[in-house]
Amino acid sequence: MPNMPEPVVSRRGVLAGGAATAVVAASPANAARVGERPAADPAPVKVSFKVNGERRDLALDARTTLLDALREHLHLTGTKKGCDHGQCGACTVLVDGVRINSCLSLAVMHEGDDVTTVEGLGTPEKLHPLQAAFVKHDGYQCGYCTPGQICSAVGVLDEIKRGVPSHVQGDIAASPAFSNIEVRERMSGNICRCGAYSNIAEAIADVAGGKA
Amino acid sequence: MKAFTYERAHDPVAAARAVAARPGARFIAGGTNLLDLMKIEVETPVHLVDVQDLKLDRIEPTDAGGLRIGALVTNTDLAADARVRRDYGVLTRAIVAGASGQLRNKATTAGNLLQRTRCAYFYDTNMPCNKRKPGSGCAAIGGVSRQLAVIGSSDKCIATHPSDMAVAMRVLDATVETVNAAGETRAIPIADFHRLPGDTPHIETALAPGELITAVTLPKPIGGRHVYEKVRDRASYAFALVSVAAVIQPDGTGRVALGGVAHKPWRDAAAEAELPRGARAVTAKLLAGAKPTHDNAFKLPLAERTLAAAMAEVRTTA
Ligand SMILES: Cc1cc2nc3c(=O)[nH]c(=O)nc-3n(C[C@H](O)[C@H](O)[C@H](O)COP(=O)(O)OP(=O)(O)OC[C@H]3O[C@@H](n4cnc5c(N)ncnc54)[C@H](O)[C@@H]3O)c2cc1C
Ligand code: SF4
Ligand code: FES
Ligand code: FES
Numbered sequence: 001m002p003n004m005p006e007p008v009v010s011r012r013g014v015l016a017g018g019a020a021t022a023v024v025a026a027s028p029a030n031a032a033r034v035g036e037r038p039a040a041d042p043a044p045v046k047v048s049f050k051v052n053g054e055r056r057d058l059a060l061d062a063r064t065t066l067l068d069a070l071r072e073h074l075h076l077t078g079t080k081k082g083c084d085h086g087q088c089g090a091c092t093v094l095v096d097g098v099r100i101n102s103c104l105s106l107a108v109m110h111e112g113d114d115v116t117t118v119e120g121l122g123t124p125e126k127l128h129p130l131q132a133a134f135v136k137h138d139g140y141q142c143g144y145c146t147p148g149q150i151c152s153a154v155g156v157l158d159e160i161k162r163g164v165p166s167h168v169q170g171d172i173a174a175s176p177a178f179s180n181i182e183v184r185e186r187m188s189g190n191i192c193r194c195g196a197y198s199n200i201a202e203a204i205a206d207v208a209g210g211k212a
Numbered sequence: 213m214k215a216f217t218y219e220r221a222h223d224p225v226a227a228a229r230a231v232a233a234r235p236g237a238r239f240i241a242g243g244t245n246l247l248d249l250m251k252i253e254v255e256t257p258v259h260l261v262d263v264q265d266l267k268l269d270r271i272e273p274t275d276a277g278g279l280r281i282g283a284l285v286t287n288t289d290l291a292a293d294a295r296v297r298r299d300y301g302v303l304t305r306a307i308v309a310g311a312s313g314q315l316r317n318k319a320t321t322a323g324n325l326l327q328r329t330r331c332a333y334f335y336d337t338n339m340p341c342n343k344r345k346p347g348s349g350c351a352a353i354g355g356v357s358r359q360l361a362v363i364g365s366s367d368k369c370i371a372t373h374p375s376d377m378a379v380a381m382r383v384l385d386a387t388v389e390t391v392n393a394a395g396e397t398r399a400i401p402i403a404d405f406h407r408l409p410g411d412t413p414h415i416e417t418a419l420a421p422g423e424l425i426t427a428v429t430l431p432k433p434i435g436g437r438h439v440y441e442k443v444r445d446r447a448s449y450a451f452a453l454v455s456v457a458a459v460i461q462p463d464g465t466g467r468v469a470l471g472g473v474a475h476k477p478w479r480d481a482a483a484e485a486e487l488p489r490g491a492r493a494v495t496a497k498l499l500a501g502a503k504p505t506h507d508n509a510f511k512l513p514l515a516e517r518t519l520a521a522a523m524a525e526v527r528t529t530a
Contacts (some may be wrong), residue, residue, distance in 0.1 A: 033232070037258045038215040045218060062260075064219040065247070085248050092314055098288075101314045104244045108218055109262055152314065159313065164292045167308045167448065173297045188311020188448035 049113045050118025051076065062108050067091045070117060078118040078147045082191070089190035092148040092155070093117050099155025101189075118147035121154065130154060133203035141194035149190045153204045156186045160208075164208035178208045213250050214221025220262040224424055225395045230261045232393035239263050239424065241284060242318035244311075245313070245327040252345055253337060254328075268426055271295070277432030280389075283322035283425045286378065287311070290321060300430055301438030302457050306380035312449050321424035325378055325388065325405070326417065329371035329475075330451055331360060342368045343413040344391040350413075353505075359453070362504040362511045364474040369413030373406055373476050374451050380440060381428065383457040383469040383479035389427040392420065399429075406476035413475075434460045437529070441522040442471075443514060454511050456518045460526045464488040468522075470498065470515055491520035 043060035051074060058073055067084075070076045070093070081130050082090030084103045091103040094116040122128035140146045160182065163175045168185040169180070175184060185200050192200065231237045237259035237374035249255035268282035270295050279300070281290060291307040307416055311319060325384050333339040333351035340349035352360055360370045386402040400418050407416060420427070437458040444450040455471035466487050469479035483498035491496060495516040502512055 034217045034259060036217075037236075038217055040215060042215045042217075062216060063213045079397050084251065086244055086312075086315055087311065089314060099314050100318050101244070104242075104247050104315075105238075105318065106218075106243060106260075109240070109243065109264065111220075151397065155317075156313065159288075162292070164288055165297065165304055165308055167305075169308075172301050172304050172308075173294075185448055186313050189218065189314045 033172075045108050047108045048070045048110050049110045049115055051115045053118060056197065058107065060107050062106065064107045066093070066095075066105045066107045066115070067102035070102060070115070076117050076119050079151075080144055080147055082148075087152070087153055087191070088145070088148075090145050090148040092190065094151055094155060096153075097158065099152050106117055116151070118150055121150065126153070127129055129207045130157075130203065133206045134200070137199045137203040137206060138196070139203040140192075140196050140198040145190060145192045145194075149187070149192065149200055152187060152190045153200075153207075156183065156204070157208055178205070180205065214253060214256045216257050220261070220265055222265050224268070224391050224395065224426055226389055227261050227263055227266060228261075228422050228424040229393040231424070233378045234259050237261060238420075241320040241323040242286070243323075244315050244318050245323060247327065249335075252335060254335060254408055254482075263424070274429055278430045279445050281321050281430070282430045283320060283427055285321050287316035287319040287324060288313070288322070289375075291316070297404045299433035300380075300384055302383060302440050302459055303377070303380040303430075303438075305438065305440035306376040306442075306457055308456075309440055309452075309455070310376035321377075321428055322375065324375055325381070325425070325428070326419075327375055328416070329373040329517070332356065334371065334517060343371060343409070343416075346412070346414050356506040356507065358503065359451070359465040359472075360508055361474050362508055363478060363499055363502040364408045365503060366409045366411065366413070368411055369409035369475070371413065371475060373416075375477075376440070376442065376455060376471060376473075378402070378406070379455055379457045379469050379471035379477040380393065380419055382479050383459055383467045384430050384434075385430075387429045389429060390419065390423045391426050392423045397426075398423075402477075403479070404426075409475050416475075434459060434467075436466055436525075437526040439522045439525050441518050441525070443518050454514045454518050456515070456522045458519070458522045458526070460487065460523065465481070468494060468498070468519060470519075473511055473515060475498070487523075491516050491523055495519055 045062045046059050048057045065188045069080050080090040082088035086104045092099050093102045096114050122131045130150050160176050166185050168181050183204050238257040240260045240262050268284040270282050272280050274280050285308050291304045297304050333341050334344050339351040342350050361372045381402050388400045388405050390398045405418050439458050442455040444453045452472035458468045460466035468484050469477045480498050483494050486493035
């Protein structure tokens, strides 16, 4: 990926780090004194937040990311892990309605938050308008990036509505208006390895047009 | 990732005390840089102090007619603020040129200033790097250095500071406000905030261990046309090869700072006095004494052309 330090980052190191975050320590007996390096299986930390409207209480290794909490602990595997480093957007979820990369956020930092994943947007019987539009416009090939794309698109439409500016705006003081180029810029944090970008943009335009 | 203990602080001095009291403790704000580096064990804090409850998330007018931006204001909220867009457009422009929408929603004002270099060898714990491991050497010197510094570097480190926001803060003469564990406050001019690598590239800022950033203030608006021109390998979601933050007045005078060329935003009063004479005159002074590598010598003409493009944009949209 251009400008990212990818070439010399060892893939093995990245994977090892990812696996470590999935470990949940069972024994509170090896609780560390604050400020001392805790044992390899430290005491779990309690955290409660809402996921898709339902309150979830967890006890996690503090290293667990929000992404791993969702996938490995709550078994909500709609949200995907692509890079685990903020570089692909596959892990995008909405926290209090705002899109973030769940791989770069600790689960324990989300006490009291309201998390929405792709599973919480619609149901198979009643799809969210963006889910339906992605189907209608073929906004994917393999589908791996799709949950992140859809959650990100929900965030993008709200950000445009709230007047959050973007890099491609001519007059930065003006309210942004929906356009293909705006969507492409605002969705740039979601990489699609299959290159379904033009259909993704059309799916989002369909929903934005319907709203306008 | 190495194991750590975690706490959530509820007031700034208590947060500073919690970090100052423990070697190896760190603040965590958005987490988008710190966690990234913890995953690959470039950062190995033993204790994290979460600052999200410190109520430092407001933007308020100052008595001097400027703005005080809380340390925890997100990059999205700062870029979207109506006063910033009207009076400090270069700051909004710089922020929205950086990272992605998702990252900007989490990234904070303080965290952005303190993000660490993107030098690939800094990320690779198998390689020597004086910044990551003082005294181990610098793999970038003689290595792949296309992204790295052309000026202000040393024979110990040629890294750049990757922030876009900081370049705009520099051109706006921002001030970084801090508090320490004893409750003492400081105001550090942005020009003195980031350091050059010298012999100690691991010491990157003027902050003392445990010193908490509480806000960044902007002086009263200076008018002029605000531009941020960023050149990168793809159109979005990539770090700058070279960037230019400029505020140009109707008479052709103004201010300019460069990103992507040094260990800190690069600005010089004598160079910007050349603005009425054109981009070449400015960059000749601003980049005098540059020591590019074979890989990144292209940044010198690129800086001149990027500034020329920024100045042309000001003329055509005036
Ligand atoms: C894929 C990717 C692409 C990116 N592209 C760009 C780009 O193009 N341009 C750009 O400018 N940035 C870019 N970024 C970087 C991004 O802007 C930073 O990660 C972000 O600004 C860091 O803010 P944070 O609040 O998440 O910091 P954190 O990760 O929480 O903290 C960073 C550092 O600041 C310290 N800290 C935090 N708050 C305080 C405080 N109040 N007082 C003292 N110390 C504090 C922490 O201890 C830590 O050392 C990119 C990041 C990623 C992952
Ligand atoms: S340039 Fe600086 S950060 Fe990069 S390897 Fe050398 S010492 Fe490390
Ligand atoms: S998995 Fe989070 S951005 Fe790639
Ligand atoms: S559909 Fe395959 S990665 Fe996007």
